[in-house]
Amino acid sequence: MSTELSFFTSYGKLRIPVYRVYAPPLVGIMPIPESPFTGRENTLFAYEIDVEVLGENFLPAYTRGDNSHVVATDSMKNFVLRQALEFTGSTIEEFLDLLGRRFLQTYAQMERLRLSGRELPFARVTVPGKEPGVFAASGVLFNRSHSTYAVATLAFERDDSGSVSLLDHHCGQVDMELFKVTGSSFSRFVRDEYTTLQERVDRPLFVYLDVYWKYIDDQAFLAHDHARYVPAEQVRDLLQVVFHEFVSESIQHLVHEMGQRLLARFPQLAEVSFEAQNRTRDEIVASTTDKKIKVYSDPFSAYGVIRLTVSRNA
Ligand SMILES: O=c1[nH]c(=O)c2[nH]c(=O)[nH]c2[nH]1
Numbered sequence: 001m002s003t004e005l006s007f008f009t010s011y012g013k014l015r016i017p018v019y020r021v022y023a024p025p026l027v028g029i030m031p032i033p034e035s036p037f038t039g040r041e042n043t044l045f046a047y048e049i050d051v052e053v054l055g056e057n058f059l060p061a062y063t064r065g066d067n068s069h070v071v072a073t074d075s076m077k078n079f080v081l082r083q084a085l086e087f088t089g090s091t092i093e094e095f096l097d098l099l100g101r102r103f104l105q106t107y108a109q110m111e112r113l114r115l116s117g118r119e120l121p122f123a124r125v126t127v128p129g130k131e132p133g134v135f136a137a138s139g140v141l142f143n144r145s146h147s148t149y150a151v152a153t154l155a156f157e158r159d160d161s162g163s164v165s166l167l168d169h170h171c172g173q174v175d176m177e178l179f180k181v182t183g184s185s186f187s188r189f190v191r192d193e194y195t196t197l198q199e200r201v202d203r204p205l206f207v208y209l210d211v212y213w214k215y216i217d218d219q220a221f222l223a224h225d226h227a228r229y230v231p232a233e234q235v236r237d238l239l240q241v242v243f244h245e246f247v248s249e250s251i252q253h254l255v256h257e258m259g260q261r262l263l264a265r266f267p268q269l270a271e272v273s274f275e276a277q278n279r280t281r282d283e284i285v286a287s288t289t290d291k292k293i294k295v296y297s298d299p300f301s302a303y304g305v306i307r308l309t310v311s312r313n314a
Contacts, residue, residue: 047120220268
């Protein structure tokens, strides 16, 4: 007696590095009070791209070794790099949109696709300007920065009529590492025989933070005027300002405040979500002459995790 099996398969190419120089600048951004960011030059538009092909078309490659519907992942890498040259947009979402539509128009073998982009952040190097003692940002030299970066994922499908539609999306800013030396507390929590943690009315709060957002309407992030586009730099700056200003009772309280401020600032967003890790350091010694001066070191290696999704009610 044969057993009925079902399969879920996907294949693709991950972490395709794309360094496009002199992409069109990002302009038309609405300013917000929490951020100086109103656009970027895009002199160096650098991202890693993931291509994942979904569907059942290529199941025979697994079951019978029949590759007749398999697009080589090496060809996918070449396709992405070639499209990067023709790209006339300014954002990672526009680039993923171009890739999704072109892949599905080019390859009848592909039914559904998931495309992700991960920013490779570079900062402009500071160099002497025209006047002695005045410094300016280089227009040609960039320093790779290994810190927080933007991400985006878009999913596409081709319907029976052959037209391509966007199924799903999310955007994000990840790997923020923010240390606030004073102005956070964690107290009045459950105390029982397992509790060793002291009540802290003022603790140094160190959090690793990822934030993701979804738009109500796809056109808000795909329209070429960028009037409703939410740049990851503004989201990052807004979250930093909330952390700077807000005296929180916990990380739960802090991410809730961040979520409220983001949805208030950007009415085009449907949902924001957070994953925060508590990386607060242990106090080791404090100065006897100035109570403000203290030394901290690493805590026990397990860390607390706090998640929150805030959605707009329809
Ligand atoms: O902000 C915090 N939330 C918690 O749930 C928690 N738990 C803990 O031990 N420290 C903290 N801090």
